[in-house]
Amino acid sequence: MPNNARFSVKTGDWLTTKHLAKPIRLSVFVKEQGVPANIELDPLDPDCQHFIALDEQARPIATARLGVTGKLGRMAVLKAYRRKGAGRLLLDAVNVYAISQGLHRLTCHAQTEAAGFYKKQGFVTTGMPFQEAGIEHLKMVKVLSA
Numbered sequence: 001m002p003n004n005a006r007f008s009v010k011t012g013d014w015l016t017t018k019h020l021a022k023p024i025r026l027s028v029f030v031k032e033q034g035v036p037a038n039i040e041l042d043p044l045d046p047d048c049q050h051f052i053a054l055d056e057q058a059r060p061i062a063t064a065r066l067g068v069t070g071k072l073g074r075m076a077v078l079k080a081y082r083r084k085g086a087g088r089l090l091l092d093a094v095n096v097y098a099i100s101q102g103l104h105r106l107t108c109h110a111q112t113e114a115a116g117f118y119k120k121q122g123f124v125t126t127g128m129p130f131q132e133a134g135i136e137h138l139k140m141v142k143v144l145s146a
Contacts, residue, residue, distance in 0.1 A: 007061070007086050009093040010052045017050040020060040021074075024052075028076035035133045044073075051093050053077070053086040062086045066094050072108040091121050098144055105143050112136040
């Protein structure tokens with residue numbers, strides 16, 4: 001998995017990563033953004049591959065999940081680590097994994113405020129803004145190349 005001097009990425013199924021991913025998601029989505037916990041942690045988690053960015057002390061700082069169809073979701077970076085490369089590194093790891101699984105594209109429902117980040121990573125917007133969990137989102141797609 002990709003890494004740099006500051007961060008590394010761990011990946012695995014929900015059983016092996018839940019203890020790392022869950023606190024990040026609860027902090028960002030539930031506490032910061034007011035998403036109800038009962039919809040944040042959903043039945044799709046066991047069917048996804050999970051990615052965790054770790055800091056220099058191997059503490060979890062960011063997370064994302066990837067479904068078997070190529071849907072990226074639940075990407076969250078702890079506030080203190082935003083705009084420091086952790087999200088980009090995490091998405092790089094997702095791209096590498098997706099290609100290794102034979103996927104040709106990624107899709108996501110990006111929060112409108114985060115759309116610029118995804119555009120810089122090669123995603124394009126498809127469709128009009130919509131509400132999800134009370135937050136405006138955009139459907140975005142990225143074509144993968146091996």
